[in-house]
Amino acid sequence: MKPNTSRWGDDNSYDFFDSLPIEGLAWECLRRSNSYQRHYLALVRSGAETKPFPTEVQRRWGLRFRGPA
Incomplete structure (x- = not known):
């Protein structure tokens, strides 16, 4: 699961960041994490990627707040 990095240096590739909601921005950062990519790959290999x-x-991946909002 190697990301395509060919356009990562192109500023125009990131114009959509300006209009992302906070959840979208969080996802864009999380999906680039090598640790998250390895974890997700392990889920796929075990057939568990569709389970909650x-x-x-x-909490580990910042998908839930640590305490009350």
């Missing part, structure tokens, strides 16, 4: 993440895993 356990709460502790959601």
